[in-house]
Amino acid sequence: MTQHDTTFPEHFLWGTATSAYQIEGSPLADGAGPSIWERFVHTPGLTIGGDTGDVACDHYRRWREDVRMMADLGLRAYRFSVAWARVLPEGRGTVNTKGLDFYSRLVDELLAHGITPLTTLFHWDLPAALDDRGGWLNPDIAHWFADYADVMFKALDGRVRHWATLNEPWVVTDGGYLHGALAPGHRSLYEAPIATHHLLRAHGAAVQRYRSVGKHQIGLVVNLEPKYAASDSAADQAATRRAHAYMNGQYLDPVFLGRYPEEMREIFGAAWPEWPAADHELIKQKLDFIGLNYYTRSVTRDAPEAWPVRAGRVIQPQATYTETSWEVFPQGLTDTLAWIRERYANPPVYITENGAAFYDPPVAENGRVADALRVDYLRKHIGAMHAAIAAGSDVRGYMAWSLLDNFEWSLGFAKRFGLVHINYATQQRTPKDSARYYSRVVASNGAAL
Numbered sequence: 195m196t197q198h199d200t201t202f203p204e205h206f207l208w209g210t211a212t213s214a215y216q217i218e219g220s221p222l223a224d225g226a227g228p229s230i231w232e233r234f235v236h237t238p239g240l241t242i243g244g245d246t247g248d249v250a251c252d253h254y255r256r257w258r259e260d261v262r263m264m265a266d267l268g269l270r271a272y273r274f275s276v277a278w279a280r281v282l283p284e285g286r287g288t289v290n291t292k293g294l295d296f297y298s299r300l301v302d303e304l305l306a307h308g309i310t311p312l313t314t315l316f317h318w319d320l321p322a323a324l325d326d327r328g329g330w331l332n333p334d335i336a337h338w339f340a341d342y343a344d345v346m347f348k349a350l351d352g353r354v355r356h357w358a359t360l361n362e363p364w365v366v367t368d369g370g371y372l373h374g375a376l377a378p379g380h381r382s383l384y385e386a387p388i389a390t391h392h393l394l395r396a397h398g399a400a401v402q403r404y405r406s407v408g409k410h411q412i413g414l415v416v417n418l419e420p421k422y423a424a425s426d427s428a429a430d431q432a433a434t435r436r437a438h439a440y441m442n443g444q445y446l447d448p449v450f451l452g453r454y455p456e457e458m459r460e461i462f463g464a465a466w467p468e469w470p471a472a473d474h475e476l477i478k479q480k481l482d483f484i485g486l487n488y489y490t491r492s493v494t495r496d497a498p499e500a501w502p503v504r505a506g507r508v509i510q511p512q513a514t515y516t517e518t519s520w521e522v523f524p525q526g527l528t529d530t531l532a533w534i535r536e537r538y539a540n541p542p543v544y545i546t547e548n549g550a551a552f553y554d555p556p557v558a559e560n561g562r563v564a565d566a567l568r569v570d571y572l573r574k575h576i577g578a579m580h581a582a583i584a585a586g587s588d589v590r591g592y593m594a595w596s597l598l599d600n601f602e603w604s605l606g607f608a609k610r611f612g613l614v615h616i617n618y619a620t621q622q623r624t625p626k627d628s629a630r631y632y633s634r635v636v637a638s639n640g641a642a643l
């Protein structure tokens with residue numbers, strides 16, 4: 195990196211991110227109901243090594259220690275999610291006060307340490323009881339979700355001033371309803387668009403409810419992956435347009451522009467429904483920010499065999515790849531922020547996830563974890579974010595994914611994204627070199643990049 199001023203705006207929010215099912219453990223403690231991930235992981239063969247979130251990072255019991263560790267690292271913010279089924283074991287109806295109290299105490303502890311909470315209401319762990327009623331395929335889920343959000347807003351708003359409705363509706367739909375790799379494990383061309391639409395209606399209903407009871411900020415967290423055509427051929431250009439619409443425009447266009455990308459009907463054909471105008475009005479609630487999860491890009495080619503988008507990823511031989519086979523491409527973050535700025539009139543953005551799984555060396559005798567690849571990844575992506583800010587993007591914060599090594603969904607514990615190493619046998623936490631590096635970045639507001 196050439197040395198140049200990378201100081202960030204005053205009050206830029208530096209932190210880390212996690213999600214409930216990936217770190218908490220004790221999924222059924224204190225009256226909590228099961229989620230679809232509780233069911234998924236206990237179905238043989240669905241996670242690598244049969245790993246489950248039964249214990250994970252034991253954060254449900256070690257949360258004070260973890261907040262103290264964030265404070266010791268000088269972190270200013272913490273993005274976490276609420277396990278819906280802890281608060282509403284049936285997904286709706288009676289509130290489980292012990293579940294709600296866990297999050298209330300966590301928020302108070304964060305605030306007591308000068309750490310700003312950013313709270314995600316749904317990070318994939320749908321209450322199983324709602325899945326039994328159709329889950330994201332049931333149109334009633336919009337008000338089930340808004341009623342749950344209302345419980346959280348009334349309990350925590352004011353102490354929590356940054357809310358996100360959903361984490362990555364694209365992954366919920368693509369993984370949970372189209373390809374089936376994630377809970378609830380459906381594989382249906384017809385269910386996927388329905389799930390997408392009901393996720394967006396639920397998002398809109400929660401934002402609408404917030405406008406009547408909340409006093410602070412609410413947004414939507416999306417994973418965006420810039421698509422670069424592998425060649426100038428018409429086929430590759432068309433495939434790139436389809437892939438971009440499917441992963442990027444499919445969620446932000448309805449929220450900001452009130453319509454789905456036209457490519458969606460080309461992708462889904464007869465499986466793509468027409469929705470009433472009232473739905474689009476509900477979805478198109480004004481947001482206070484976009485939460486952007488950025489990890490990688492895709493060099494995209496025509497791939498007739500790659501159902502249903504018919505777009506494939508072209509490996510870049512000279513590139514560095516992470517343990518999840520994602521190309522390290524910081525420029526993609528700059529380009530994605532520019533796309534948001536230009537297409538949606540420069541809304542405020544928080545980078546709500548950015549990070550990488552690499553094969554980390556073991557904890558050395560001196561207690562170090564020399565995760566140099568992750569330090570380099572963070573340095574380059576924070577630099578790429580700064581370049582977008584210099585070009586006019588209104589980026590207000592950056593949450594590194596993740597605070598802790600954690601349960602990586604169907605990949606189990608095999609992939610480590612944490613700035614802090616977890617010894618799952620002892621639950622010992624060990625800040626990696628990347629945590630020490632990130633502490634210096636935070637303390638200098640980006641100057642020590």
Ligand SMILES: OC[C@@H]1[C@@H](O)[C@H](O)[C@@H](O)c2nc(CNc3ccccc3)cn21
Nearest residue numbers: 213361362365417487489547595602611
């Ligand atoms: O995979 C790392 C994280 C994951 O642990 C988070 O829970 C989730 O919010 C998350 N989203 C992405 C990016 N999107 C994505 C793309 C393809 C498959 C799965 C996730 C990465 N991550």
